Structures are given as C-alpha cells and as structure tokens.
Amino acid sequence: MDKLFYLFLAYSIIWVLIFGYSLRLGKRQAKLQKELELLKEVINSKSS
Amino acid sequence: MTENTRPSLIEKVLAWSTFLAVFVALYLALVYVPTEKTMGDVQRIFYFHVASAWVGMMAFFVVFVASITYLLTRRTNWDIYAHTSAEIGVVFTTIVLITGPIWAKPIWNTWWTWDPRLTTTLILWFLYLAYAKIRSAIGEEEKKARLAAVFGILAFVVVPIDFLAIRWWRTMHPGALVTSNGIALAPDMMLAFFASLFAFTLLYCYFMMRSVRIERMKAEIRWLKEGMFN
C-alpha cells in the first residue's frame, strides 16, 4: 500500500474520532436542553 | 438554580480559538513542514499522534488531581471534572493506539511494536476503561464518585512505574521505536509539533467545558425533578 495511504488513514481516523465525539456531546446537550425546557414548562404551568 | 444555558463568552472564544488552532496546526503539519528524509510523508502522523498522547496523559493527571480533591472536599464538582476528563482521555488515548500502528506499519513493516510509550498508553487505555466500569457498576452517586476517585488515584500512580518497567524491558529487547527518537527535529518541525500540541490541548479544554456544562444540566434536571415531587 502506498505510504500516503497510511497518512490519509491516520488523519481520517483522528478526524472521525474527534468529530464523532464532538457530535456525541452535541446530541447529549440537545437532548438535555429539550428535557430541561420541558421540565421548566411543566413547573411554570403548575405554579401558574 | 436556573442557570443560563446559553454558551458564555468564554465558551465561544474557546470554541473559535480551538477551531482556528486546529486548522493552523493541520496546515503546519501537512503543508508547511518539509517532508522528512528517512520516513517520508507518513511521518506527518507523528505530530498529532504525540499531541494525542500528551493530552491522554494530561487528562489522566486531571483525573488524579480531581479524584484526590474530591475525596478531600466531597464537592461533586470535582467528581464531574474527574469523570469528564476520563471520558475525553479515552478518546485521545484511542487515537494514539490507532495512529501508532498505522505509523509503524509502512515504516517498520509491523503493526505492533512494544514501544515503551505506546505500550504504556495501551495500559493507560485499560485503566481508563476500568475507571469507567467502576462508575457504571454503581448506582448511588456518592458511592460511585468515591470509589472511582480511589481507583483514579491508584491508577495514576501505577503509570510511571509501568513506564519505567516497560522501558527497561525494551532496552533488553530493542525493537522499533514509535517515537521521535529517529527524527531530527528541525525548527519548522518543532513549530508544527508545538502547534499540534497546543491545538489538541485547546481541544481538550473545549471538550471539558462542554462536558462539564452537560453534567451541570443533568444536575439541574435532577434538582428540578426532585423539586417537583415535593
């Protein structure tokens, strides 16, 4: 296999892992954000 | 305790500077730096490989310090720092373990070399996993934090002993060294090297910031839910 292929492989894996983790964090945050807003709505509607 | 959940100025600055730093480092490592004489272009893996290893170790050191501080103060913030740093550390350590063999194969024609630093990183990876397994095996938050912190301390202390033992072992059986030992680092290479180090350190800080924010959101949700049932 051409040496440059290894270079490409390494950098793509780095990219995949970092980007993937970033995406995962983003999804977690979005899900929690939704849940948080839902809860706040419920609490607000209860108290009013 | 209704925190403002929109990103603060610091977070935005961090995010953008991380983004910028990564691109600068990429340019330096892939374009700016001259091709290395003996190894060719494959050597460019080295910059982010070592940067990841550095972040992996640093993340583990943070786990160590946060674990001690948690045991001494019992403030949950420190437990949050510990386990978020651990999770990020796994990501970077995985990068090291994958890029190491990819670098080694074209150059020394072997996937795994018992290179001391790489082998120590392998054990570090397993220690991270063990830390995660402890946390997943316990339900109560306080116990989880306490036991994980204890293990975090033991695990970090073993790493230098590990490294020394493995290094002495390999001097008895020299093999391929997946390190910078064979590379003469010219000044522009140093620049690329430090740039990738800096970029990945910023990346670590950015991930930490986001993870900690996620944990705070979880805590607030838990708090709100408890409030609702009272």
Next chain:
Amino acid sequence: MSFLRKVRSLLWKEIRSELQGKEMLSTLIVFSLLVVVVFGVAIDLNKDLMGEVLPGFIWITMIFAGILCLNRSFAAEKQNDCLYGLMLCPLDRSAIYVAKTIMNLLLMIIVEGVTIPLFFIIFNYPGPQQLGMFVIVLLLGTYCFMAVGTFLAALSSATKTGEILMPILLIPLIIPVLLSAVIVTKASFGLVGSGADLFLKILVVYGVVFTVLPLLLFDYLLEV
C-alpha cells in the same frame, strides 16, 4: 501496638474460618494443578525453548489462582452484610485490609508451594539455578499482587457486578509486577544476562507504594 493486635485477631478469625472448611485452599490447589496440566497439554516445546516460557506460565497460573483467591476474600462478608458488622467494631478499618492481605498471601504461598514444583516436574525442566532469587521473587511478586488485589477486591465487592469487575481493575494495575516478576524468574533460571536486579527494585518500589496507598485509602472504601 493495638493496631497490630487488631490485625492479629482479625487474621486469626480469617484463618479459623478457613480451617473450618478448608474449602478455599483445596479448591485453589486443585485449580492451579489443573492450569499446569492445561499448559502442559496445550503447549508442547522442547527443553531449550521451555526455559523462555516457563516463567511466564508460572506467573500466569498464579494470576488466575490469585484472582480466585481474591474474589473469595470479600465474598463471605458480602453475604449477610457481615462487612457492616466488621465496620461497627471499634477498629481502625485498615486493619481489615492488612489482615485480609496477609491471609491471601498465606493462601497463595501454600498454593505455590504445592503447584510450582509440579511445573518443573511436568515440563521436565531443571530447577532454578539461583533458588534464593526464585523464592524471593515468588514472595515479593505474590505480595505485590495480593496487596493490590485485596484492596481491589474490597472495592469491587461494593459494586453491582462485584467479582467480575475485580480482574478488570486488577490486571492493568499489576502489569509492572507481572513483567518484573517474569524477568527476575527468568534470571533465576540463569537465562538473563544482566539487569534483572533492576526489576527486583521495581517490585520493591511497587510493593511499598501499593501498601501505603491502600492503607491510606481503605477507609474511603468502607464508608456507609
């Protein structure tokens, strides 16, 4: 002085409960013998190569037996919540750790005494040239192993997954012990040129560090 007395009484309790059934010791010995046979059947080498791998076999067998032994050490307390009973006694809790470590060490020494000669017999390999070094590394390595292992057994007994978790925690932590012990054992066979005493030093350092740290941290494990 009273700390030592507490350790001694706890240790005596351990020994007595084992003497009552002798279940654990006999099971451990049988298991180790079986592992020796497994190695003998699965791996067929001529005598020259045998020396290279025999130290590894010995220590791998000891790790397996050690894991069984360690799992036992807190398993009894987990039933009927005896651990809480122990904690209620006015004791310095690290005495529990010391007593159990010594107990595990004693068990493993007996197991080794029976099993290791068998290794040499089954593989038809001459005894170690430097018997003193061999015995020392066995004791030191087993001690390091038990010091860390007893602590981790206590930790994992407090979790849901319990005994299955323990090896996952243990094995990464004892890699330096395994490495150093195998090399020094090889040296006692006369197969290593020089540099083996470095690894003895590593074992000593490890032993000290992983006695002090568990002693300091054991209280944190047992909080209610």
